[in-house]
Amino acid sequence: xxxxxxxxxxxxxxxxxxxxxxxxxxxxxxxxxxxxxxxxxxxxxxxxxxxxxxxxxxxxxxxxxxxxxxxxxxxxxxxxxxxxxxxxxxxxxxxxxxxxxxxxxxxxxxxxxxxxxxxxxxxxxxxxxxxxxxxxxxxxxxxxxxxxxxxxxxxxxxxxxxxxxxxxxxxxxxxxxxxxxxxxxxxxxxxxxxxxxxx
Amino acid sequence: xxxxxxxxxxxxxxxxxxxxxxxxxxxxxxxxxxxxxxxxxxxxxxxxxxxxxxxxxxxxxxxxxxxxxxxxxxxxxxxxxxxxxxxxxxxxxxxxxxxxxxxxxxxxxxxxxxxxxxxxxxxxxxxxxxxxxxxxxxxxxxxxxxxxxxxxxxxxxxxxxxxxxxxxxxxxxxxxxxxxxxxxxxxxxxxxxxxxxxxxxxxxxxxxxxxxxxxxxxxxxxxxxxxxxxxxxxxxxxxxxxxxxxxxxxxxxxxxxxxxxxxxxxxxxxxxxxxxxxxxxxxxxxxxxxxxxxxxxxxxxxxxxxxxxxxxxxxxxxxxxxxxxxxxxxxxxxxxxxxxxxxxxxxxxxxxxxxxxxxxxxxxxxxxxxxxxxxxxxxxxxxxxxxxxxxxxxxxxxxx
Ligand SMILES: Nc1ncnc2c1ncn2[C@@H]1O[C@H](COP(=O)(O)OP(=O)(O)OP(=O)(O)O)[C@@H](O)[C@H]1O
Ligand SMILES: [Mg+2]
Ligand SMILES: [Zn+2]
Numbered sequence: 001x002x003x004x005x006x007x008x009x010x011x012x013x014x015x016x017x018x019x020x021x022x023x024x025x026x027x028x029x030x031x032x033x034x035x036x037x038x039x040x041x042x043x044x045x046x047x048x049x050x051x052x053x054x055x056x057x058x059x060x061x062x063x064x065x066x067x068x069x070x071x072x073x074x075x076x077x078x079x080x081x082x083x084x085x086x087x088x089x090x091x092x093x094x095x096x097x098x099x100x101x102x103x104x105x106x107x108x109x110x111x112x113x114x115x116x117x118x119x120x121x122x123x124x125x126x127x128x129x130x131x132x133x134x135x136x137x138x139x140x141x142x143x144x145x146x147x148x149x150x151x152x153x154x155x156x157x158x159x160x161x162x163x164x165x166x167x168x169x170x171x172x173x174x175x176x177x178x179x180x181x182x183x184x185x186x187x188x189x190x191x192x193x194x195x196x197x198x199x
Numbered sequence: 200x201x202x203x204x205x206x207x208x209x210x211x212x213x214x215x216x217x218x219x220x221x222x223x224x225x226x227x228x229x230x231x232x233x234x235x236x237x238x239x240x241x242x243x244x245x246x247x248x249x250x251x252x253x254x255x256x257x258x259x260x261x262x263x264x265x266x267x268x269x270x271x272x273x274x275x276x277x278x279x280x281x282x283x284x285x286x287x288x289x290x291x292x293x294x295x296x297x298x299x300x301x302x303x304x305x306x307x308x309x310x311x312x313x314x315x316x317x318x319x320x321x322x323x324x325x326x327x328x329x330x331x332x333x334x335x336x337x338x339x340x341x342x343x344x345x346x347x348x349x350x351x352x353x354x355x356x357x358x359x360x361x362x363x364x365x366x367x368x369x370x371x372x373x374x375x376x377x378x379x380x381x382x383x384x385x386x387x388x389x390x391x392x393x394x395x396x397x398x399x400x401x402x403x404x405x406x407x408x409x410x411x412x413x414x415x416x417x418x419x420x421x422x423x424x425x426x427x428x429x430x431x432x433x434x435x436x437x438x439x440x441x442x443x444x445x446x447x448x449x450x451x452x453x454x455x456x457x458x459x460x461x462x463x464x465x466x467x468x469x470x471x472x473x474x475x476x477x478x479x480x481x482x483x484x485x486x487x488x489x490x491x492x493x494x495x496x497x498x499x500x501x502x503x504x505x506x507x508x509x510x511x512x513x514x515x516x517x518x519x520x521x522x523x524x525x526x527x528x529x530x531x532x533x534x535x536x537x538x539x540x541x542x543x544x545x546x547x548x549x550x551x552x553x554x555x556x557x558x559x560x561x562x563x564x565x566x567x568x569x570x571x572x573x574x575x576x577x578x579x580x581x582x583x584x585x586x587x588x589x590x591x592x593x594x595x596x597x598x599x
Contacts, residue, residue: 110380112362117380146355146387154383 006032058129060105060122062087070102077101079136083126083155084179085109085143092180093141096188101139104129109147110154118154126155130162137165140197143179144171156197168197200275200312200533201563202242208268209261210286211237216590224564224580228571228593233585235567239315239540241269242565245284246313246535247337248292248304256286273311276532280310309344312535314521316542320513324493324500331491332399338520339398342405342527346398353391353486360384361481368480373473385469388485393461395486396430400454402523403428403491409522413515414495417553422496422508424515428454429490431483432461432468510545518557537561543573551575 001007006028014024031039055061056068063069070076070090080101084090090103106121129135140155142148152168159166170193179187205218212234227235240250240259250259260267267286272279283295284307292304322330340347363384367377407426414424433453456464468484469476476483493500493512500512524535537558543551543566555575558564568574571582582593 110383112359112366112380112384115366117363117366117376119376146352146359150359150383150387153386154380157379157383 055105059103060087060107060125061090061103075100078134080139081129081135081137082139082141084141085148085151086180089141089143089179092182092187093191096184096191098188098191099139101137106142106151109142109151111147121151123155123158127158130159130164135164137167139191139194140166140168141179141191144169144182145178148179152197160198166197167194169194200273200536202271202311202536203274203279204270204272205238205242206268206270207238207241208270209264210241210267210269211259211261212588213237214261214588216588218583218590220563220565221581222563224559224566224578226571226574226578226580226582227565227567227585227590228582229569229585231569233587234590235569235585236317236540238585238590239317239538239565239567242271242311242536242538243313243315245269245271245282245307245311246341248308249337251315251317251319256292257288259286260288271311274532275310276530282307282310305347308340308347312341312524313538314517314524314535315538315540316514316517317540318542318545320517320542321509323513323516324504324509328488328490331493332486332489334516334520335399335402335491336395338406338523339402341520341524342402343398346394349391349394349398353388353395356384356387356391357482357485357487360388364476364482365480367477373477381473385466388482389462389465389469392432392465392485393458396432396453396461396465396489397456397458399486399489400428403454405523405526406516406519409519409526410515413518413522413557414511416557417511417514417518417550418508424500424512425494425497427492427494429492431485431488432464507547507550511550514542514550514554521561532562534562536563536565539564539566541567541569543568543575544570552577 002010009028009031010021010024013019013027014021016024019027031042052064053062054064056063056071057066058071059068061068061070063071065072077100080099081104082093082099082101083104083106084093085106085108087105090105093099093103104122104126106123106126108116108121110116110118110121130138138155138159140152142151142155156166156168169187169190171190182190201222202220205220207213207216207218209215216238218238227238229235236252240252243251244259250256253259265288268283269286270281270283272281281297283298284304285293285295285301287293293301294304294307295301296306296310323334336350340350360381363377363380367373367381370377373381403426410426411424414422430453453461453464465485472484482488493516495504495508495512500509504512521535521537528534539554539558542554546554551573552575555578559577564578564580566574566578566580583590584593
């Protein structure tokens with residue numbers, strides 16, 4: 001155990017995703033030894049992101065305004081909706097340039113071990129968006145791993161009765177991984193080859 | 200097939216050991232605790248990516264080291280393959296095949312085939328159902344390496360579903376949200392479970408005959424050995440694996456079912472048990488609760504067979520998997536390597552001679568023994584002496 005402030009910093013880093021105790025310690029000492037100005041910039045960036053960036057009121061993508069640029073863009077096709085787990089997945093799909101519709105960010109996937117059920121995800125908001133008949137197709141683009149598949153199954157069952165076309169990305173994505181790790185070409189192909197998620 | 204060269208670096212008790220091997224029998228002789236089983240374990244690990252003694256890789260790394268290497272030259276029919284498996288503490292293991300770039304260790308499956316006989320095999324007969332399920336699942340991966348993912352997929356679904364049941368139990372009731380989510384996990388469990396079951400049944404059909412034949416060849420043949428799959432999908436089985444269906448009941452049609460039929464059966468069983476599962480907060484139906492019941496002359500082996508019978512049956516299970524591998528790839532020079540770790544000491548002279556006779560045809564046999572005299576003369580072959588940390592050729596007249 002280190003003294004007060006250093007240990008506090010190690011503990012904070014240790015709570016971040018993907019950072020174990022050893023890395024937390026290494027980063028904390030890096031901060032301690034680094035240039036004051038550099039670390040001020042880091043602190044400012046963290047503060048700015050918490051002050052300015054919120055989630056889009058419609059799709060829950062990260063946004064600096066009430067609505068994100070995609071929801072505000074009149075040129076986007078409002079009849080197709082792509083459902084993803086996280087904002088970073090929106091970026092991944094955008095990079096493929098094969099999708100011109102809008103998004104809905106769930107905020108995760110169904111994962112009982114982590115205590116995440118459908119109630120913890122933005123599923124009710126998704127249903128609300130589907131109430132009028134603007135949206136004609138919902139593309140489920142959850143991660144190609146077990147939790148993503150389960151979420152996809154759940155959504156397909158929920159949306160079945162709405163009479164909307166529900167599709168799932170084609171297989172061929174690296175199984176067990178995250179959507180964001182798929183390269184543009186593979187992800188683009190998965191969009192082209194999407195198939196019905198019902199049945 | 201045979202291994203022509205084996206090299207261990209920081210594996211168990213060996214800092215570095217190099218071993219030239221040839222087809223035929225090699226006997227490793229040395230006092231208790233010198234490191235004979237460690238060699239057997241290393242070769243077994245190349246074949247299955249798991250140890251027959253421990254479930255965690257940590258014990259395989261030599262004390263105080265972070266990384267172990269197991270290297271081997273494997274000759275199968277006319278083809279030589281070099282493999283280099285790296286076991287690293289806290290990281291995923293990797294393998295280099297024919298000096299190519301390292302890839303995930305799973306790629307090695309199918310290159311080395313072994314059948315390992317060890318004193319631990321008694322648990323195949325006397326132990327929990329889990330040892331017999333593992334026997335089937337391990338053999339399935341040998342025969343169909345792509346099935347390695349099948350079992351881990353199933354286990355992941357199972358963990359998620361159990362977590363959900365546990366939270367439903369904690370909530371004291373099944374909310375409609377729980378119900379809807381449970382339906383989803385049921386579907387995934389049934390899908391993955393059906394693949395596990397189909398794989399096990401395929402294996403079972405391949406070892407049924409060989410099991411009876413092996414038992415007959417190790418004994419006087421007066422009792423017939425058989426294996427019956429008891430599934431929680433069709434009947435109630437308690438935590439010890441005891442089924443409520445009589446042994447002489449009608450043959451189960453489950454074994455012939457297709458994967459999609461099995462999926463339906465699992466779904467139906469889950470539906471029937473849902474209330475009970477929520478009460479106990481765990482999944483009660485599925486391949487993880489099934490039992491492979493072994494019988495001798497129509498009587499359950501577990502709890503009834505004598506010590507000698509238990510040994511003969513355990514050896515027969517291994518011999519049956521040897522036969523299944525031979526049938527799977529009958530080309531000359533493609534059969535598995537047999538490893539007999541310390542088994543002769545456990546057998547009487549009659550069973551020793553019979554076992555020696557059955558294994559004599561294998562292309563490569565590795566035998567370990569603390570006392571050289573325990574190994575039947577017909578298997579003496581080439582003798583190596585193991586001393587702590589080292590393996591060397593034995594002086595002319597070994598042990599005897
Ligand atoms: N990770 C490890 N690092 C160093 N030494 C180890 C490690 N694991 C086991 N050993 C040592 O290896 C020895 C056991 O080796 P092994 O099980 O191969 O013995 P054996 O020759 O088969 O003996 P027996 O005849 O009793 O079966 C023990 O002395 C143990 O301390
Ligand atoms: Mg031993
Ligand atoms: Zn938006």
